[in-house]
Amino acid sequence: MSELDVIAIGNALVDVLAHSDDSFLASRGIPKGSMQLIDATAAERLYAEMGAAVEVSGGSAANTVAGIASLGGRAGFIGKVHADQLGDIFAHDIRALGVEFTTAPARNGRPTGRCLILVTPDAQRTMQTFLGVAGEVSPDDVDPSQIKRAQVTYFEGYLFDAAPAKAAYIKAAQVAHEAGRKVSLSLSDKFCVDRHRAEFLDLVHGHIDVLFANELEIMALYEAPDFGAAVSAVRGKCDIAVLTRSEKGAVIITPHDTLEIPAHPVARVVDTTGAGDLFAAGFLYGYTRGKPLAECGRVAAICASEIISHFGARPEAKLAELVR
Amino acid sequence: MSELDVIAIGNALVDVLAHSDDSFLASRGIPKGSMQLIDATAAERLYAEMGAAVEVSGGSAANTVAGIASLGGRAGFIGKVHADQLGDIFAHDIRALGVEFTTAPARNGRPTGRCLILVTPDAQRTMQTFLGVAGEVSPDDVDPSQIKRAQVTYFEGYLFDAAPAKAAYIKAAQVAHEAGRKVSLSLSDKFCVDRHRAEFLDLVHGHIDVLFANELEIMALYEAPDFGAAVSAVRGKCDIAVLTRSEKGAVIITPHDTLEIPAHPVARVVDTTGAGDLFAAGFLYGYTRGKPLAECGRVAAICASEIISHFGARPEAKLAELVR
Numbered sequence: 001m002s003e004l005d006v007i008a009i010g011n012a013l014v015d016v017l018a019h020s021d022d023s024f025l026a027s028r029g030i031p032k033g034s035m036q037l038i039d040a041t042a043a044e045r046l047y048a049e050m051g052a053a054v055e056v057s058g059g060s061a062a063n064t065v066a067g068i069a070s071l072g073g074r075a076g077f078i079g080k081v082h083a084d085q086l087g088d089i090f091a092h093d094i095r096a097l098g099v100e101f102t103t104a105p106a107r108n109g110r111p112t113g114r115c116l117i118l119v120t121p122d123a124q125r126t127m128q129t130f131l132g133v134a135g136e137v138s139p140d141d142v143d144p145s146q147i148k149r150a151q152v153t154y155f156e157g158y159l160f161d162a163a164p165a166k167a168a169y170i171k172a173a174q175v176a177h178e179a180g181r182k183v184s185l186s187l188s189d190k191f192c193v194d195r196h197r198a199e200f201l202d203l204v205h206g207h208i209d210v211l212f213a214n215e216l217e218i219m220a221l222y223e224a225p226d227f228g229a230a231v232s233a234v235r236g237k238c239d240i241a242v243l244t245r246s247e248k249g250a251v252i253i254t255p256h257d258t259l260e261i262p263a264h265p266v267a268r269v270v271d272t273t274g275a276g277d278l279f280a281a282g283f284l285y286g287y288t289r290g291k292p293l294a295e296c297g298r299v300a301a302i303c304a305s306e307i308i309s310h311f312g313a314r315p316e317a318k319l320a321e322l323v324r
Numbered sequence: 325m326s327e328l329d330v331i332a333i334g335n336a337l338v339d340v341l342a343h344s345d346d347s348f349l350a351s352r353g354i355p356k357g358s359m360q361l362i363d364a365t366a367a368e369r370l371y372a373e374m375g376a377a378v379e380v381s382g383g384s385a386a387n388t389v390a391g392i393a394s395l396g397g398r399a400g401f402i403g404k405v406h407a408d409q410l411g412d413i414f415a416h417d418i419r420a421l422g423v424e425f426t427t428a429p430a431r432n433g434r435p436t437g438r439c440l441i442l443v444t445p446d447a448q449r450t451m452q453t454f455l456g457v458a459g460e461v462s463p464d465d466v467d468p469s470q471i472k473r474a475q476v477t478y479f480e481g482y483l484f485d486a487a488p489a490k491a492a493y494i495k496a497a498q499v500a501h502e503a504g505r506k507v508s509l510s511l512s513d514k515f516c517v518d519r520h521r522a523e524f525l526d527l528v529h530g531h532i533d534v535l536f537a538n539e540l541e542i543m544a545l546y547e548a549p550d551f552g553a554a555v556s557a558v559r560g561k562c563d564i565a566v567l568t569r570s571e572k573g574a575v576i577i578t579p580h581d582t583l584e585i586p587a588h589p590v591a592r593v594v595d596t597t598g599a600g601d602l603f604a605a606g607f608l609y610g611y612t613r614g615k616p617l618a619e620c621g622r623v624a625a626i627c628a629s630e631i632i633s634h635f636g637a638r639p640e641a642k643l644a645e646l647v648r
Contacts, residue, residue: 018420047416048416050420051420051421052381052390052416052417052418052420052421052638053413053416053417053420054378054379054380054636055378055379055380055413056378056379057376066376084408084409085408085409085410085435085436086409089377089379092371092372092376092377093376093377094376096342096374096375096376096377097375097376111409112409312378314376
C-alpha cells in the first residue's frame with residue numbers, strides 16, 4: 001500500500017443544508033454559529049420544521065481530507081457509517097475524490113449520522129448534529145498499519161466525546177508517534193472544548209504536533225480572557241498552532257515565531273460551513289510537502305475562500321487548479 | 325380542503341448531481357442531454373464510477389409544483405416514494421415548500437428512485453434514471469376529490485411508460501374534465517415520445533388543454549421534418565401549446581395566434597437541469613391566475629433563468645420575489 005499524506009479520524013456525516021432566518025433559530029433557542037448534538041427525536045422534529053434542503057457529504061475531518069484529495073494529495077479517512085442510503089452517499093463521495101475509506105459500515109444499530117445545517121442570510125452556519133452511528137468509532141476501527149503509512153494523523157474535536165472514540169485517538173496518536181509520524185487536531189467547537197477541557201488539554205499537550213483552532217476555541221481551551229493571552233498560553237505547547245480568525249485571516253504560532261496569514265478575498269460569502277475544515281486541508285497539504293509555513297498558510301486561505309463562496313463544505317472547484 | 329392551482333402527477337425522484345466531462349459520457353455510450361432509464365445494477369455501476377455528488381429533490385413534475393409553491397401558488401403532488409432515507413428527503417423537501425403531498429410511501433419492494441445527473445462543462449445535463457418505486461404510480465394513487473380541487477392537473481411525459489401509470493393519467497384527466505378543470509402535459513423527452521408515440525398522440529389529442537414541449541419533442545411527436553412543420557401540426561390540437569427553444573426563448577401556439585417569448589438573460593448558465601420544469605411552473609402560475617399569455621410567458625422565462633443559474637432543479641431564490 002502506498003504512502004498517505006494525511007489519515008483523518010472523524011464523524012462520518014451527511015450534511016442537510018437549508019436556508020433559515022435568525023428568528024427560526026431564536027424561537028427554538030438554538031445558539032447561532034454553534035454546533036450542538038441532538039438525539040434522533042429532536043433531529044426528526046427540527047427536520048420537519050426546517051425548509052427544503054440539499055444533501056452534501058460532510059463531517060469536519062472528512063471535509064479536510066476531501067480538500068487534501070482535491071488539492072492532489074493522498075488521504076485516508078476512518079469513520080463510521082451505517083449500511084443505509086446516507087451511508088452509501090458518504091462512502092461514494094469520499095471515495096470518488098480518491099480518499100482511502102475502508103472502515104466497515106455498521107449493519108445494525110443506529111443509522112448514518114447527519115448534520116442539520118441552518119444557513120442564515122449573513123452566511124453563518126448553525127449546526128444541529130444527530131450523530132447516529134458516527135460517534136461509535138472505537139480503537140478497533142484504527143488499523144495501525146494504515147496510521148503508520150500516513151505522514152500526519154488528523155483528528156477533529158467533535159468526535160472527542162464518547163470514551164471509545166477518545167481511546168481511538170490516543171491509540172492512533174501513539175502508533176503515529178512510535179512510527180516517527182506527526183499528529184494533528186482541530187479543536188472544532190468551543191462547546192466541545194468546554195465540555196471536555198481537561199481531557200482536551202491532556203490530548204493537546206501530550207499528543208499533538210499541529211493544532212488548529214479558531215479564536216473562541218483557543219480562548220476556551222486555556223480559559224484565556226483574550227486572544228493574546230491564549231496565544232501566550234499555547235506557544236510552545238505544540239510544534240505549530242494555527243489559529244484562524246475569520247475575515248482577519250490566521251496566525252501561525254511556533255515556539256519562537258508568529259506568522260500572520262491574511263484572509264483570501266471572496267467576491268461573495270454564501271455559506272461559511274467548512275471554512276475551518278478546508279483551511280486545515282490547505283495547511284496540511286503544504287505541510288506534508290515540506291513547504292514554508294507562510295506558503296502552507298497561503299494555500300490554506302485559498303481553500304477556505306473557495307468553500308465559503310458556495311453552499312456546502314465539499315469543494316466544488318478543483319482546488320489544485322485554484323492554488324496553482 | 326382548499327382549492328389548488330395545480331396538482332401534478334409524476335416521478336418522485338431524488339437527483340444525484342455530479343460534474344462530468346464529455347469523455348465520461350462518450351466512453352459509456354450515454355447520449356449527452358438525454359434521459360435514459362437504467363436498472364438498479366446499471367445505476368450502482370454508474371454511481372460507483374461518477375464523481376462526488378450533491379443530492380437535491382427532483383422529479384420533473386415535482387420540480388414544477390415546487391416552482392409554483394415558490395411563486396406563492398397552491399400546489400399538490402402525487403408520486404411514489406419508498407419509506408426509506410431518500411423517500412424521507414423527497415417528502416420533506418416538497419412539503420417544506422408548502423406542496424400538498426399525501427401519496428402513501430411503499431413499505432416493501434423497490435427503493436425510492438433517483439436520477440443520476442451528469443453536468444458537463446457546457447452546463448448541459450445528462451440524466452440516467454433508476455426509477456425504483458417511482459414508476460409504480462397507479463390509478464389507486466389518484467384521489468378524485470384532490471383532482472377536482474385543482475384548476476389544472478399536470479402530467480410529465482417521463483412517467484407515461486408503465487401501463488398502470490398511463491391508466492392513472494387517463495383517470496385523472498377524465499375526472500378533471502368532468503369537473504370542468506384543465507389538463508396539462510409536458511412531453512419531457514424525445515426518447516419518451518419516440519417510445520410511445522401513438523399513445524402520446526392519443527393522450528395529447530384526447531385529453532390535453534395545455535401542452536409543453538421543446539423543439540425536439542414536438543418534432544418527434546409529429547415526426548415533423550422541422551420546427552415550422554411541428555408548429556403547424558400541433559396548432560388547434562390543444563388550447564395552448566407552449567414550445568420552448570432554449571436560448572431562443574419560447575413560442576406559444578393557440579388555434580389562431582403565435583406569441584414569441586424571449587429568453588430571460590442569465591449572467592452565467594451553471595446547470596440546465598430543470599429549465600423546462602420551471603418554465604412550466606411560471607407559465608401555469610400565470611395561467612391559473614388568468615393572466616394574459618404574454619405575462620404567463622414572461623414569468624415562465626424568469627423562473628427558467630433562475631434554475632439554470634445554479635446546480636439543481638429546485639429554486640434557490642424565492643421566485644415570488646424575482647417575478648415582482
